[in-house]
Amino acid sequence: MASIELLGLRISVYTRIARLALEEKKIDYELREVDIFADAGPPPEYLEYNPFGTIPCLKYGEFSLYETGAICRYIDEMFLGMPLQPKEPAPRARMNQIIGILDSYTYRPMVWDVYVQRIVVTGSGGQADEALIAAALPTLKTVLQQIDLWRGDCEFLVGDAITLADLYAYPMLRYFIETGEGAAMLESFPQLNEWMRQMQTRASARATSFHWGDDSEDGF
Ligand SMILES: N[C@@H](CCC(=O)N[C@@H](CS)C(=O)NCC(=O)O)C(=O)O
Known part of the structure; x- marks a missing residue:
């Protein structure tokens, strides 16, 4: 092979x-x-x-x-292995909708406008663009509200089995919660915060940690 x-x-x-x-x-x-x-x-x-x-x-x-x-x-x-997409049309469509929202309305404001400004720019001695950060936050709140609403009491973002929606959301949120704004926003969604903690314990999350030399990512 x-x-x-x-x-x-x-x-x-x-x-x-x-x-x-x-x-x-x-x-x-x-x-x-x-x-x-x-x-x-x-x-x-x-x-x-x-x-x-x-x-x-x-x-x-x-x-x-x-x-x-x-x-x-x-x-x-x-490839064989655990399926990562629901078979039924409605949950599969919801998963694709979440992925669309993360691609279109989340990645840039969450990672570049908030995380990069707050952590990378300030970490290298620059000044964060506060206007850019402030402008990003309302949309990001809407994203979390939507995801939280659809998830309901399920274990994962779409139902009780992991899907590509979880795999898309986790890395974006993992950067977001390193910022004060992101950590505070996620804490205002307690169930989503708990989902994040669960995701963080998965072997896949540990094996792909962003942080060199840090397998735990116990950062929040
Ligand atoms: N639509 C692309 C987006 C991927 C993407 O934006 N990747 C970032 C790194 S996380 C990148 O390559 N950025 C460089 C650029 O946009 O020129 C995909 O789904 O693969």
Whole structure:
């Protein structure tokens, strides 16, 4: 059998989503770090796999694939292991709706506008753009309200089995809760906070920790 390679970065949210899918399915793979954020831009050889320069990209023999949604669904449908998508149309649609919301209205404000400003920019001696952070928060609250409402009393975001919706939400929220604003917002949704704690204990979360040398992520 050909081996699976994932081109990406350990610190990248979308790389982690694909890794979580591989880990949950218990599939062997190799993470190959590609520094798309280098001053010179993505390495030219990477652009041959993905001309848009975003990560991750999956390689399986001669087959290569970029766009995390396509990668995760391929992993789930191609390989044996625990299913990561509901079979029934309504929960499957809800899962896809959550993924759409996370892609369209969450990733940029949550990770770039709040986390990067609050943690990365200030951590390197700069001044956070407070206006950018303030503008991001109302939308992020709406995102959490929606996810919390749909989840109800279920163990995971869509029903009582883990799905791709959980694997998408976790890495974004994991960065968000490192900020004061994110931690406070999540605490105002106690059930979602508990879901986060449960996600954090999973072997897949530990195996894909963002933080070098830290397998526990006991940061909140
Ligand atoms: N639509 C892409 C988005 C992936 C994405 O934005 N990845 C980030 C890293 S977490 C990235 O490559 N950013 C660089 C850029 O946008 O140029 C996907 O689903 O894979």
